[in-house]
Amino acid sequence: xxxxxxxxxxxxxxxxxxxxxxxxxxxxxxxxxxxxxxxxxxxxxxxxxxxxxxxxxxxxxxxxxxxxxxxxxxxxxxxxxxxxxxxxxxxxxxxxxxxxxxxxxxxxxxxxxx
Amino acid sequence: xxxxxxxxxxxxxxxxxxxxxxxxxxxxxxxxxxxxxxxxxxxxxxxxxxxxxxxxxxxxxxxxxxxxxxxxxxxxxxxxxxxxxxxxxxxxxxxxxxxxxxxxxxxxxxxxxxxxxxxxxxxxxxxxxxxxxxxxxxxxxxxxxxxxxxxxxxxxxxxxxxxxxxxxxxxxxxxxxxxx
Numbered sequence: 001x002x003x004x005x006x007x008x009x010x011x012x013x014x015x016x017x018x019x020x021x022x023x024x025x026x027x028x029x030x031x032x033x034x035x036x037x038x039x040x041x042x043x044x045x046x047x048x049x050x051x052x053x054x055x056x057x058x059x060x061x062x063x064x065x066x067x068x069x070x071x072x073x074x075x076x077x078x079x080x081x082x083x084x085x086x087x088x089x090x091x092x093x094x095x096x097x098x099x100x101x102x103x104x105x106x107x108x109x110x111x112x113x114x
Numbered sequence: 115x116x117x118x119x120x121x122x123x124x125x126x127x128x129x130x131x132x133x134x135x136x137x138x139x140x141x142x143x144x145x146x147x148x149x150x151x152x153x154x155x156x157x158x159x160x161x162x163x164x165x166x167x168x169x170x171x172x173x174x175x176x177x178x179x180x181x182x183x184x185x186x187x188x189x190x191x192x193x194x195x196x197x198x199x200x201x202x203x204x205x206x207x208x209x210x211x212x213x214x215x216x217x218x219x220x221x222x223x224x225x226x227x228x229x230x231x232x233x234x235x236x237x238x239x240x241x242x243x244x245x246x247x248x249x250x251x252x253x254x255x256x257x258x259x260x261x262x263x264x265x266x267x268x269x270x271x272x273x274x275x276x277x278x279x280x281x282x283x284x285x286x287x288x289x290x291x292x293x294x
Contacts, residue, residue, distance in 0.1 A: 001278045005223035009231050013267050020260035027257065046252060 028089035030107040031069050033062055036099045045069055045104060055098035062102050069104045071095060130171070131178045138163040138183035139190065146191055155265045158234065158273060160187070164206075165213065165230055165277045173214045180210050197249055201241045208240035209233035226281060230274030234266040 002010065033041045035053055043049070045067045053060045058075035071081045076097035084093045092103040124132075141159040150156060160183055168176035184206045188194040193202075216229045242262055246255045 001225070001275065002227040003223050003225040005219065006225050006228035006231075006274070009224070009228040010267075010271065013231055013235060013263075013270075017260055017264045017267055020263060024257055024260055 027106060028067075028104045030103075030105050031064060032103045032105060034101045034103075040100075053098075053100045055095075055100050057098045060095055060098050060100040062100075069102055071100075071102060074098055074100070127175075131175055131182070134163060134167050134171075134175070135179045135182035135186065138179055139187050142183060142187040143190055152265075155262065157269045158237065161209065161230065161233060161237075162273050162276050162280070164210065165226055165233070165273070166280060168213055168217060169226070169277075169281060173210075173217075176213070177210060180206050201244055201249075204244045205237040205241040209237040212236040225274075226277035227271065227274030230277060231267065231270035234270030234273070235263060238262045238266040 028045060031043050031045050032039060033051060033053055035055060040053055041051060043064065045064055048065050050072065051062045053062060060074045061072040063070055063072040068086045070086045071084065071093050074082050074095045076095050081093040081095040087093055087102070087104040089104055092101055094101040138160040141163060145156055145159050163183070164176050164180045167179045184202050185194070188199040188202060193199045213229055213233050216224065216232050242255055242259055
């Protein structure tokens with residue numbers, strides 16, 4: 001019963017839905033900041049803030065902005081973790097000299113928050 | 115003081131619009147009674163009425179029927195002037211606007227199925243945009259878009275097939291039965 005143009009719309013609609021599913025970004029809803037192997041702070045990437053993490057060399061600045069996370073500043077000599085920029089979901093940035101790591105990951109199911 | 119009587123004269127067209135809107139309200143209420151596992155997804159059966167009215171009586175009648183159904187349906191369900199009503203109004207207006215434009219497409223190629231699908235997409239996309247921008251600006255709902263569009267694809271297709279089927283029924287049966 002559908003006419004030629006209807007088929008076109010149907011196929012285009014299906015392609016749009018499939019494309020959106022494939023392009024859907026991985027979900028990241030947990031930022032874990034560790035200092036010397038111990039959890040320094042766990043927070044949500046939707047809460048914009050800049051966190052100062054003290055380490056043996058100085059202070060590492062971690063910036064959280066609109067769901068993204070990066071190391072904004074770090075006292076390490078080579079600045080590797082700063083150059084890494086904004087993290088993708090599932091990535092981690094490690095500032096080895098200052099012993100700070102930041103991970104953008106997925107929270108385990110949390111029955112208290114639900 | 116003499117008692118004055120206000121008499122409202124309903125033209126046959128008014129009656130027809132009222133009857134068609136009642137059909138839409140009936141479908142909307144029946145649909146609200148169906149339990150669905152996923153919140154926010156429903157078949158949108160009342161859009162069948164809107165599309166049929168648009169084909170048969172033009173966009174003015176379709177706009178009236180759609181608006182009356184949204185307002186009266188919200189009154190019946192107790193959601194009038196709540197966020198649910200705003201969502202319903204936004205989705206209904208967007209899908210109607212898309213339908214009014216899409217019905218100008220060449221009818222040899224584009225029938226009710228395509229129009230229904232476009233309307234369903236417009237409905238869902240607008241509602242999600244309203245939620246994202248106004249109701250829950252801090253929550254990121256982009257992840258939900260594919261799921262809602264997938265549901266809209268299915269319901270739009272089914273509703274469109276229903277409309278196509280009803281339009282193949284002999285004309286008087288549908289039109290006059292309702293107008294009577």
